[in-house]
Amino acid sequence: MKSIPLCQPWFDSVYADRVREQILSTQIGPGPVTAEFASQLASYVGSHYCIVTTSGTVALSVASFTVGLKPGDEILVPAYGVISTINAFASFGLKPKLVDIERQTGCMSPTELKKQITDKTRAVCFVNFSGFTGQNLIEVVRICQERNLPLIEDAACALGHRFGGKSAGTFGDIGTYSFSVPKIITTGQGGALITKSKNYFEKARSFIDQGDSNWRKTNLIRGIGNNFRFNDILASFGLAQLKTIEKRIARKKATYAILQKSLKNKIFQVPSTLPPLHHIVFARKPRALINYLGDHGITAVRQYRTISQHPSYAYLGNRNFPNADFWTKYAVYLPFGLSLTEKEAQKIVEILANSPIALDSIIN
Ligand SMILES: Cc1ncc(COP(=O)(O)O)c(C=O)c1O
Structure with a gap:
């Protein structure tokens, strides 16, 4: 597959x-x-x-x-x-x-x-x-x-x-x-x-x-x-x-609309006429979610982390960054490229709907 x-x-x-x-x-x-x-x-x-x-x-x-x-x-x-x-x-x-x-x-x-x-x-x-x-x-x-x-x-x-x-x-x-x-x-x-x-x-x-x-x-x-x-x-x-940027934007809008219709406030949103570049969800058990999606043919990753967790910037870690840590721990990045088709977005929605791993709203 x-x-x-x-x-x-x-x-x-x-x-x-x-x-x-x-x-x-x-x-x-x-x-x-x-x-x-x-x-x-x-x-x-x-x-x-x-x-x-x-x-x-x-x-x-x-x-x-x-x-x-x-x-x-x-x-x-x-x-x-x-x-x-x-x-x-x-x-x-x-x-x-x-x-x-x-x-x-x-x-x-x-x-x-x-x-x-x-x-x-x-x-x-x-x-x-x-x-x-x-x-x-x-x-x-x-x-x-x-x-x-x-x-x-x-x-x-x-x-x-x-x-x-x-x-x-x-x-x-x-x-x-x-x-x-x-x-x-x-x-x-x-x-x-x-x-x-x-x-x-x-x-x-x-x-x-x-x-x-x-x-x-x-x-x-x-x-x-x-x-x-x-x-x-x-x-x-x-x-x-x-x-042809409008055509490119339309592709992004079409797939994001499918995800958003199903995931509602569980997918990251931005205040704009365009969708966010990434398709981000939050889960208390991100690793389990990524593995589950992987088993069902969907690539998902944990993309970024709190900057001071990188060895080269550990010297900046003398303060706490609770919200950066929240994103580091719980954010999961779903497929988001412009090649993503509406059919694939539909598949992502269906697999997530049957997922045993719950998604969280960002506010929680
Ligand atoms: C927020 C942000 N800043 C800067 C960059 C750096 O851009 P580039 O990869 O073209 O050097 C990126 C690239 O992904 C980015 O997402």
Whole structure:
């Protein structure tokens, strides 16, 4: 029996045609298609400037440099979630500090954030967990503005999500996206950074291009940077998906609707017209649930954990993060890729309905 995979992407054959054309054009480096992809992304989310880069992690590192952070500076990050966010900053020499999440949203808690800000804090990174925006993000924006702290919004999983008429990624001073395999638009690897600030845009653009975006004309480098540029092959692939994003979103909505109709408040929800990126349920006996689903041809995993449980960040474990620990212990991630069919979603619902292992609501 072939198992329903956790996450498999879905592509229209038109995308492959577009990539083939791009290769045959011989324009394969960073060029006009990369610029077009960035420009269309900026208009899709309603931001002024966009830079595409090699990954969502790199986009976060570049964002930290762009807002002026230097090695040794403290940045607050959520205590639960993907390792990429904290790694993006720690690998640039910043000092991350953990803030517990809210149990209902999976996102950094504004109340905890206020408690953790000190005169050493230099910036905050809010992660739109699985696409979650919501009132808590508005509150985090307010907290940062009051204290003059730059806010980096890690919207890696939230492209296309909107709250109060604004796109995820546009709430922070800089927002970032990822185009890794599980995302709504994927170029295999890739990322982007958006901002309304021309100054930030120019700083980031130079940084990803050896420290000076003009050096090909002047033969002079005025800053220090790296090569984190994207390329036209991947951009053609991304652009083809962006042009059909509504179709991609419709696929996600169709399968999530089936799960939600049956699981009701037992599946993680986000305040948006889009479903969350992941399909998350909670169980007191997650291992037993995962084994049961596996026996019935459904791949499920425990995806993330409290950051201080990773050996490299154990030094941040001098405080308790009860909500991050709750998610670590009880969250189970069901299949969620764009290849998931409605028939497969129906099967997941039926298998769960007969499961001897009870699901819990997130609030319990
Ligand atoms: C919330 C979040 N931030 C950052 C990243 C990093 O993106 P990438 O894998 O493109 O480096 C991811 C990737 O899954 C993510 O989910």
